[in-house]
Amino acid sequence: MTDILRRRGTGAVVADGERTLVAPVADGSAALSGVMADLASAGIDLHDAGMRRPTLDDVFLQLTGHAADSAADEEAAA
Numbered sequence: 396m397t398d399i400l401r402r403r404g405t406g407a408v409v410a411d412g413e414r415t416l417v418a419p420v421a422d423g424s425a426a427l428s429g430v431m432a433d434l435a436s437a438g439i440d441l442h443d444a445g446m447r448r449p450t451l452d453d454v455f456l457q458l459t460g461h462a463a464d465s466a467a468d469e470e471a472a473a
Contacts, residue, residue, distance in 0.1 A: 399433045406457065414442070419449070419457065 397416060400408045403426050404418035411417045420426035423446045431444060455463045 396434065396437075396439055399430055399437065403430050403433070419453075 397408050400416055400418040403420060405421050406419040408416055408418045427444065427446055431441075434441060449457075452463055
């Protein structure tokens, strides 16, 4: 399943919990349709699939390569 998301996505595929994979895409609806078609062709059944807009943390991670750590920032400022 990760390989399918890598082919359709525009960035790294990240495991978000034990049973959830997240991947950034350029064209959400077309990418989701393509992923669903590829999964069906591979005989993979899903419990759920969907899209969401990126959060500010998602954008920060994409731009900087690391997650924002507000606790470390507050300690550094103190």
